[in-house]
Amino acid sequence: MLLVVEQLLNGLQFGLLLFLLAAGLTLVFGIMDLVNLAHGSLYMMGAYFAATFVAWTGNFVIGVLLALGATLLLGIALEFVALRHLYGRDHLDQVLATFGLILFFNDAVRLIWGPAGLALPLPAWLTVPLQIMPGIYYPAYRLAIIVVALAVALMLYLVVMRTRVGMLIRAGASNREMIGALGININLLFTLVFGLGAALAGLAGLMQAPILTVQIGMGENILILAFVIIVIGGIGSIRGAFLAAIFVGLIDTLGRAFLPDLLRQVLSSTAASTAAPALSSMLIYLLMAIVLVVRPEGLFPASKR
Amino acid sequence: MSVSFNARNVVTALVAAGLLLLPLYSQLTGNIFVLTLFTRIVIFALAAASLNLIMGYGGMMSFGHAAYLGIGGYAVGILAHEGIGSGFIQWPVAILASALFALAVGSLSLRTRGVYFIMITLAFAQMAYYVASGLARYGGDDGLTIYKRSDFDGLINLSGRVQFYYLCLACLFGGVYLIWRIVNSRFGMVVQGLRSNEARMQAIGFPANRYRLVCFVISGMMCGLAGALLANNTDFVSPASMYWTRSGDLMVMVILGGMGSLFGPVIGAIAYLLLEESLSQITEYWAMILGPMLLLIVLFGRGGIMGMLGRPRRG
Numbered sequence A: 001m002l003l004v005v006e007q008l009l010n011g012l013q014f015g016l017l018l019f020l021l022a023a024g025l026t027l028v029f030g031i032m033d034l035v036n037l038a039h040g041s042l043y044m045m046g047a048y049f050a051a052t053f054v055a056w057t058g059n060f061v062i063g064v065l066l067a068l069g070a071t072l073l074l075g076i077a078l079e080f081v082a083l084r085h086l087y088g089r090d091h092l093d094q095v096l097a098t099f100g101l102i103l104f105f106n107d108a109v110r111l112i113w114g115p116a117g118l119a120l121p122l123p124a125w126l127t128v129p130l131q132i133m134p135g136i137y138y139p140a141y142r143l144a145i146i147v148v149a150l151a152v153a154l155m156l157y158l159v160v161m162r163t164r165v166g167m168l169i170r171a172g173a174s175n176r177e178m179i180g181a182l183g184i185n186i187n188l189l190f191t192l193v194f195g196l197g198a199a200l201a202g203l204a205g206l207m208q209a210p211i212l213t214v215q216i217g218m219g220e221n222i223l224i225l226a227f228v229i230i231v232i233g234g235i236g237s238i239r240g241a242f243l244a245a246i247f248v249g250l251i252d253t254l255g256r257a258f259l260p261d262l263l264r265q266v267l268s269s270t271a272a273s274t275a276a277p278a279l280s281s282m283l284i285y286l287l288m289a290i291v292l293v294v295r296p297e298g299l300f301p302a303s304k305r
Numbered sequence B: 001m002s003v004s005f006n007a008r009n010v011v012t013a014l015v016a017a018g019l020l021l022l023p024l025y026s027q028l029t030g031n032i033f034v035l036t037l038f039t040r041i042v043i044f045a046l047a048a049a050s051l052n053l054i055m056g057y058g059g060m061m062s063f064g065h066a067a068y069l070g071i072g073g074y075a076v077g078i079l080a081h082e083g084i085g086s087g088f089i090q091w092p093v094a095i096l097a098s099a100l101f102a103l104a105v106g107s108l109s110l111r112t113r114g115v116y117f118i119m120i121t122l123a124f125a126q127m128a129y130y131v132a133s134g135l136a137r138y139g140g141d142d143g144l145t146i147y148k149r150s151d152f153d154g155l156i157n158l159s160g161r162v163q164f165y166y167l168c169l170a171c172l173f174g175g176v177y178l179i180w181r182i183v184n185s186r187f188g189m190v191v192q193g194l195r196s197n198e199a200r201m202q203a204i205g206f207p208a209n210r211y212r213l214v215c216f217v218i219s220g221m222m223c224g225l226a227g228a229l230l231a232n233n234t235d236f237v238s239p240a241s242m243y244w245t246r247s248g249d250l251m252v253m254v255i256l257g258g259m260g261s262l263f264g265p266v267i268g269a270i271a272y273l274l275l276e277e278s279l280s281q282i283t284e285y286w287a288m289i290l291g292p293m294l295l296l297i298v299l300f301g302r303g304g305i306m307g308m309l310g311r312p313r314r315g
Helices: A002-032 A039-057 A060-081 A091-113 A140-162 A164-174 A176-181 A186-208 A218-233 A238-266 A269-294 B007-029 B032-057 B066-081 B087-109 B114-133 B161-183 B186-196 B198-204 B208-234 B244-257 B264-282 B287-300 B304-308
Strands: A129-133 A136-139
Touching: A002 A039, A002 A136, A002 A140, A002 A164, A002 A186, A002 A218, A002 A238, A039 A060, A039 A091, A039 A186, A039 A218, A060 A186, A091 B114, A091 B244, A091 B287, A129 A140, A136 A140, A140 A164, A140 A186, A140 A238, A164 A176, A164 A186, A176 A186, A186 A218, A218 A238, A218 A269, A218 B114, A218 B244, A238 A269, A269 B087, A269 B114, B007 B032, B007 B161, B007 B264, B032 B066, B032 B161, B032 B186, B032 B208, B032 B244, B032 B264, B066 B087, B066 B114, B066 B208, B066 B244, B087 B114, B087 B208, B114 B244, B161 B186, B161 B208, B186 B198, B186 B208, B198 B208, B244 B264, B244 B287, B244 B304, B264 B287, B264 B304
Parallel strands: none
Antiparallel strands: A129 A136
């Protein structure tokens, strides 16, 4: 029981983190029609910035805020210098160009911060376990991730659904030419959306950093997960991304936690312990394959919102 | 097909002749490294050419082509590990296993289009990657060392550098010839027609996905062969050979050389791997230069190297 609750929370926390990454990706994809593989690099840069700024300032909160700003600026600069020229190009061109950006960022990080990973130490007030239910303790930091991510998700929802900018974003997702023709400055809107996506990716990266280490290539595996999520959720749909992210986070975490024991019921224990990690890593890809076969446009296609 | 003296054909002929004469150069100068390097290049050129068949001619953007490299490699590695050293068994198994994988992946993925197709092929390749990582008996994450190269009963000795190079080159030229025949056959015309206008082709009465699937499987088989060659070349196979960045490398080779041109991927593979090699000798941080170069190539070099040499001839 204790373990189940803990793993459910872990799954939720991981899913919300994935949502932050996937939200930016799906916005950029839905509105600019841009496949941005370098989104994972922004996630990585967020973590590196946070580790650096927290070490500089000696204050976790200030460091994190500085890192968020830095990732936002980096995202805007990246859009301005490179990605802007890729709108309207073939998806394949975009995949290749942003693949090149991944290569660049990985080596740039290696040049600046060195090949060894960094650690992002938590302040004392985030390391205490909190009692969430009688007898059940949960690390305060993971709880903080859940709270922050939920707050960001809510804010994103309010911005997209209740503000003028959000209205433009939604209009851009459904018909780009039309809002351009209506006199909206599309370039500015695109830069803004990209910066927002970059900041969300950076936030995901820096929140994950204290749990894992800050290292080169940390954005690549999770980027693929984020792509799986937006494909399952339906490209361009934030609601789809949210539900798919929670779903994927839960399946991945619960699979890793309980699959070995489940397999042990049917297989010999050595066979189970070798098959389980591979199988649990495969689970979400399997899920995506099934979803795409049944609904080739994802669960919530943006056009049908 | 008439042969004319345009820049594309001249470059193609020069590159082909260069590849043929390379061992001679290596013998004369005693430069063994260049032969090892080019053996690798030729193998990747075969993989890139196979990807070009579906990407350039079929319009199917597979982002999981490295999976076949891994499957072909693991077929050789696992059989060698189990004591079956004969290449007459290993290689057909490698090709067959790739065909089966391509059949499964293709029949599911071809229901989707565009970005969804890119992503679902990627997902299947990642699944293959995790399966390989889970093969504890065959090294798991660390990979599997192949202690003895495929044995062809004295017909050809794969441990001989020059012999192995020519075998790889023969596979490459054979593969390119096969693609040329496919592309210019009725079957190839249908596949290219589907890329241009699927609705019309279906209206004429061609079953779109069946044609695409066959093309997809042929491509997978060729890449599986490249995987078997690669495993023999490195005496080693590991999950890393099917990681998604490897699929990205293959895509880059195709685009760099010129998608949808017969010899483009070969030139792309040569250019990409030579670039990687020479940049890595200048600086440890070669990818910092290579990455932005890719971006520039995409932005300004439409049609890749072959495209710069003249207008691509379609089908």
